[in-house]
Amino acid sequence: MKAISKISSLLILVLSASTLVAQHHRHDAEGGDPNAINAKLGTVHMPVSCQASVQAPFERGVALLHSFWFEEAKKQFQAVTTADPQCAMAHWGIAMTEWRPLWDGMPENRRLAGIAEIDKATALHARTDRERRYIAALSDYLHSDPAQNDKATRAYADAIGALHAAYPDDVEATAFYGLALVASNEPRKALDVLEPGFKAHPDHPGFAHYIIHAADSPQYAEEGLPAAEKYAAIAPDSAHALHMPGHLFARRGMWQEDVDSNLASVRASEYAEEHNLGGVGHQLHADEFLLYAYLQQGKDADARQVLDRLEPLVVHLRSLPGIQDDGMALFITYFQVEMPGIYYMELHEWKSVLAIQEPAGSILAARYYRFWEQAIAAGRLRDAAAADKAAAGAQALYDQMASDNSPIAAEREAAEGTIKAWQSFAHKNDEEALRLISAAADSQDRVGQAEVDIPAREMYADMLLTDNRPAEALVQYRTALKLSPNRFNALYNAGRAAEEAGKPEEARTYFQQLMKTTDRGEHSERSEVIYARNFLLKASSGAM
Structure with missing residues (x-):
């Protein structure tokens, strides 16, 4: 439109x-x-x-x-x-x-x-x-x-x-x-x-x-x-x-x-x-x-x-x-946990995600989504106790999701795999976490992700980048950006992965797209935009 x-x-x-x-x-x-x-x-x-x-x-x-x-x-x-x-x-x-x-x-x-x-x-x-x-x-x-x-x-x-x-x-x-x-x-x-x-x-x-x-x-x-x-x-x-x-x-x-x-x-x-x-x-x-x-x-x-x-x-x-x-009235409590969750996850404010409270009278989808987002945040923080709590809460609800019509229920296999992957990551079982998030990404790629979502494929790439495996991460970011173009986090981290993998021209492409997506960063004070801008300035001056 x-x-x-x-x-x-x-x-x-x-x-x-x-x-x-x-x-x-x-x-x-x-x-x-x-x-x-x-x-x-x-x-x-x-x-x-x-x-x-x-x-x-x-x-x-x-x-x-x-x-x-x-x-x-x-x-x-x-x-x-x-x-x-x-x-x-x-x-x-x-x-x-x-x-x-x-x-x-x-x-x-x-x-x-x-x-x-x-x-x-x-x-x-x-x-x-x-x-x-x-x-x-x-x-x-x-x-x-x-x-x-x-x-x-x-x-x-x-x-x-x-x-x-x-x-x-x-x-x-x-x-x-x-x-x-x-x-x-x-x-x-x-x-x-x-x-x-x-x-x-x-x-x-x-x-x-x-x-x-x-x-x-x-x-x-x-x-x-x-x-x-x-x-x-x-x-x-x-x-x-x-x-x-x-x-x-x-x-x-x-x-x-x-x-x-x-x-x-x-x-x-x-x-x-x-x-x-x-x-x-x-x-x-x-x-x-x-x-x-x-x-x-x-x-x-x-x-x-x-x-x-x-x-x-x-x-x-x-x-x-x-x-x-x-x-839409049925989904009010879902929006109450999803919207702050998306906001804080996109900005990598993981502790704020963990602080999201369950609204009174929450529908099943809202309760499950809250556990899903908190498992991701706990994994990012390597907070094993918080991850275990979120995963246990999700598992207690999981079998009830069969007839639920929420976005999470539409990709149940991917959602459960994502939770277990970040739980393993929180416990520093990184190889198991990578195996689980890879399977979750494969499942999600088959059935399609939810309409407002953090793609599992992108999370897989983020895990690899966190583990200092930039070349492998770059492969996953390429796929993630084909499936979900112009996502801020994926563009920035793809640029960083390419840079660390010794592919400066590819890094430049991602950072240029990030600047285009953010209107040259005119409305953003995020450190990622500043980094991308400086990278491109250095590249254009021949300093790289």
Whole structure:
């Protein structure tokens, strides 16, 4: 997403049922009355066998679904059920707002709410085979055994795939099939479905959005960039749509684009709150990405500002009515341990990482992440007691992570290997530590790292450099920078490793890139920037 100086169109204000019936606008219209149903969320076309008067608001709900604005989508579909009590697909839409597979799966309270709605949809006997297929696919998923969620998700993807095959001209079936494949952890297959859809329908919010999710790994990030560069313009009224391109910008080390995306998302979240719209918790996710990007740019003061507003923001969000229904509210405690952890780890303030406290009422992912970051810090400090404590805490939680949808859970093998590696390093069992972190890096390289992360491959290189093995470290930094370009720590340490390995020209390349990434160090007082600048000055003067 390119820089956006301000949100150019207004966020949708959810209408009363009578207004919904009266309004008939295309979903890609621009400008006009902020109370009209013409906010910019992309072009969606999903005919249903309900009253003609509710077709436009139904499609508005689908457009909101595609940008994961679940809170406002639910209001749209609920208003449709009031305007047309016989509209089975409106109840399907409400049930769909409870399924958030790329965020938190299906907690029991939302599963039950979804079942109640999908049962209403089934009982209304939709008039077309196509609609009955949509309803049956979701019903089978919601009524499945929660302990077999992965199996149920794959079965849902198969059912939506069959719907897509039976009705190849149904654009929404194609988009929802792509999403189901992403949820089933089949990114290549998802991209093969979504990319032709995006090419044929470049203003459709679902194709662009789901491509970004499918491509959210080092392996596919470059492939997903065209969608990332378009999505914000497709749905500029959605805080999530403004944020999502930052996922791939971060993967490719495009830090300023990442910053621009998430600053726009923060403004959209603030606008949503001012106008009593749902989804204001998106600001936490945008701030998470801002913090990370600023640190890679060496803009530590900006990163500190983001961190300093975290706790006041948490207090404020928790005071808002209905915040428990906000899609991001579940992860508040995760952000409370992850954001300070990332800040201090990137700045190598290891004692500060160890001092991070567990927030009251922490979710499992937050507790696990805290042990993960503290194991790394303890290893860096060679603090065996702290490392043992962190590793024991993580192990006690590890077996509970199977159904958790946190970034850590997505790479469980790599996360556990990283913890054990730094525990060994803390005990000065360096060869064992290197073996473990190498295996963790190999595992992470296969499955992809989390979206805001310290890559295991880079940590492997750091260990080797700490052990005065610069040539071996340099090999690992080269790979790390291919997978995660333009990370500050990797660029600097790759330069130092190259220098110590007797490769001054390669060192110069890394230090030059570091200076470029940090805008010539104009916003950074880090010692690493000063060192790189002095190295380059010496190199240019022929003193080396």
